Amino acid sequence: MNELDKKQKTGKILLVDDEEIIHLTLKRLFSHEDYFIDHAYSGSEALEKLNETYDLVICDVIMPGMNGITVLKEVHKRKYKAEVIMLSGFAGKEHEEEAKANKVSHFFYKPIDDIISFKNAVSSVMSLER
């Protein structure tokens, strides 16, 4: 059993994705954690909801209208403490490079091959002392 799984973690996460199933799945993946999870279904909705209280933003890259990279940039621009983990459904590496250039915490491709490492990434971000 993973060390991180043992202790309860708390924190606030904003999920940004236009697909309901992604929200459902991410919520379920952290159902045993004590996270407070908030949902946004578009980039602009995310920007409205974002404030300094969030610890993590899990964000889709390609969404109708504003894309995830804009959200990522905005988080850092506003100097929020939140880390950003990005999920991409497209194969192109250019999004990953752009995200990395904009200080993304982790970048995963959907469907995530290694769910454990994704969960670990989330856990490690959430247990950061800020």
Add this chain to the structure above:
Amino acid sequence: MNEEVKQNKIQIRTKELLNQHFEKIYKRTDRMFGVLFVLQWIFGILLSVWISPKTWAGIYSQTHIHVWTALFLGALIISLPLVSIWRYPGKIITRYLVAIGQTLFSALLIHLTGGRIETHFHVFGSLAFLAFYRDWKVLIMGSVIVALDHLIRGIYFPQSVYGIITIQPWRWFEHAGWVTFIDVFLLLSIFQSKKEMNEIAVRQASLEFINKQIDDTVNNRTKELKETQIQLLQANKLSAMGELAAGITHELTQPLFGIKGLASSLENDIAKNKNNSDGNILINQEQALEDLKIILAQTDRMSKLVSTVRNFSKNDLSDYDFSDLHKAIEDAFTLFNEQLKVKKIIININLISDLPKVYCNPNQIQQLFINLISNSSDAIGEKYELLKDTQDYLGQIALTSSISQDNKFVNLNFSDNGMGMNKETQEKLFEAFYSTKKNGKGTGLGMSIVAKIVSNHNGYISVSSIEGKGTSITIQLPLVATKTKESVMKG
């Protein structure tokens, strides 16, 4: 095909044509002689009645023997050839019987006139008529009969043939000589005519052969053209598939991630439960059921998309049947679902609910709409790029279906509020390889294939567009089954 085979084929056909021609001539001449025999018979009787109706013995008279001869012997001579003409027209036996009958009838007429020289000329007429058969053997047969008749009657009944009682032994030879004289000309004409007939037959056979070769070539080219068209449709389809692949993959990754995430959470829970030997943590059945429900719903979503893709990639572009037109169109939109969503394009579909099945190839219809949606999606994308975020512009694609007033067509109106087209583009819209898309994105085939598909379905298409405002395309497809061009070609 090599020259020898070609010549051989032409030769066989020439023979066939010649035989047909000869048969026609034989039958026609047979009929002609049929009429002639009857006329000659009546003429013979009238002649004998006119020349010597009575034979007198003092004051007693009785009908002259010639009248009876004309009646009965005449009937006897013509009866056999007439029967043969009736029963075996065109056959060789009929020709010989006619030759014998005709020359014997000449002999009868000579006898009836007591050997008058005028009736000897009837022989020439008979031979000329026999020459109509264009068969030298028939002519010779007739001539031999004439010669024999003169010879035999010259010996035993010279009065009947020459009108005198004393025998001149070589008299028949002179007559035979005249017959031979005219035969020479008739035979020459027969051979000349046969030669010409042969030439005509050779020419016709060669023409037929060339025509057949042209027909074959045309058929082959038509078949090739049809295959090329199918290949073109196929190529356009593949290019569409390539364009759609990214969107479709993206759309598949969503449910796949859902399934994976939920299944792994569920697995985790069950594993935890197992490891806990005191059994305090029981698996939350409600949660498990919920997970499984979502998983199943997601697999359904994937199945639907996969089967739509599979149907579209199927290679059945040439089969037409009564099909669900709306489903074919909706499937096209399904394939574009993700791409349009990402491009922030609103879809507005308004279809009538009671559309009967339409005689079409659903695969082609789907391809038609994929081309239309692809163009509209690009036109809207361009407009978004042009306007950036400065406007409240929202890209839209709309589709409505309706039935024409005369109930003969289904009207499909497809429109977008994208960049629209200028006059030049509108004029060249259906030309193959005309494209305004940048960076070699378009093949320039899309709209020409749209037009081709519409025409394959005996439909009509019209386009109206305002530059900067959008484009509206109306397609009319016949509701009543009409034979499609391709099925005509197949048939």
